[in-house]
Amino acid sequence: MDERSRQLAEGLQSVRTRIDEACRVAGRDPRSVTLIVVTKTWPSSDIDILAGLGVGDVGENRVDELRRKTSDIPQTPLRWHFIGQIQTKKAGHVAAVADAVHSVDRLRLAESLQRAAQRHDRVLDVFIQVSLDQLGVDQTLDTARASPESPAVPHERGGADPSDLMPLADAVAASPNLRLVGVMCLPPQEMDADVAFARLQQVSLELQQSHPEARSISAGMSHDLESALSHGATHVRIGTAILGTRSTVR
Numbered sequence: 001m002d003e004r005s006r007q008l009a010e011g012l013q014s015v016r017t018r019i020d021e022a023c024r025v026a027g028r029d030p031r032s033v034t035l036i037v038v039t040k041t042w043p044s045s046d047i048d049i050l051a052g053l054g055v056g057d058v059g060e061n062r063v064d065e066l067r068r069k070t071s072d073i074p075q076t077p078l079r080w081h082f083i084g085q086i087q088t089k090k091a092g093h094v095a096a097v098a099d100a101v102h103s104v105d106r107l108r109l110a111e112s113l114q115r116a117a118q119r120h121d122r123v124l125d126v127f128i129q130v131s132l133d134q135l136g137v138d139q140t141l142d143t144a145r146a147s148p149e150s151p152a153v154p155h156e157r158g159g160a161d162p163s164d165l166m167p168l169a170d171a172v173a174a175s176p177n178l179r180l181v182g183v184m185c186l187p188p189q190e191m192d193a194d195v196a197f198a199r200l201q202q203v204s205l206e207l208q209q210s211h212p213e214a215r216s217i218s219a220g221m222s223h224d225l226e227s228a229l230s231h232g233a234t235h236v237r238i239g240t241a242i243l244g245t246r247s248t249v250r
């Protein structure tokens, strides 16, 4: 094994151990958790190595990088997860190659993804990205809906306001080439991860009342996967703890 393969194997092993331990603590079956290895900024050769080490799911957050890497590595059984913000005009590129999109946060984007997925005769798994900025501790989706103070500007990290979640979920569920699978969040900078993931789990349970199939929760990164798994995360998105620290230049 060369040096990089050894590093990736070690990183993978340590993350799998953390997931197993967090699941043991939470009384969950580790097989209920999908590890998505976030390969953004790293070369396609790393993805080849990871696939050889048994990784089945990889995540990218830039459209151009996703396109380049999926064309570098066309023949693997890998599942490609798109986890970054998407300009509506680039939705077609994502729908052409991604298997799952975690960042659907507005109706126009869902509509563009549906049209493009249909054109390519594909079905995409969709997680609705929720912004937790506006959701108070004791608020439910219903009370959030009742308070009309939606911000005029989109959230910097993306994500739908909880008040917009239900209509968006209904639209995705009604789209023949999109499969509503659940919710995703990036905890707001200033919010404790435990608080954020507990709220996301609450949002997920409320969503499942009208969409029982939407059981997945995409939450947890290198530094907070234990917290996410204690709050029901089914998909963790891990980069740094496996591949190392990304250079900021890209």
Ligand SMILES: *Cc1c(COP(=O)(O)O)cnc(C)c1O
Residues within 6 Å of the ligand: 038, 040, 061, 083, 084, 186, 220, 221, 222, 223, 237, 238, 239, 240, 241
């Ligand atoms: C980069 C990224 C991750 C992975 O973060 P790490 O801290 O490197 O594990 C997860 N989710 C999203 C949306 C990302 O952009």
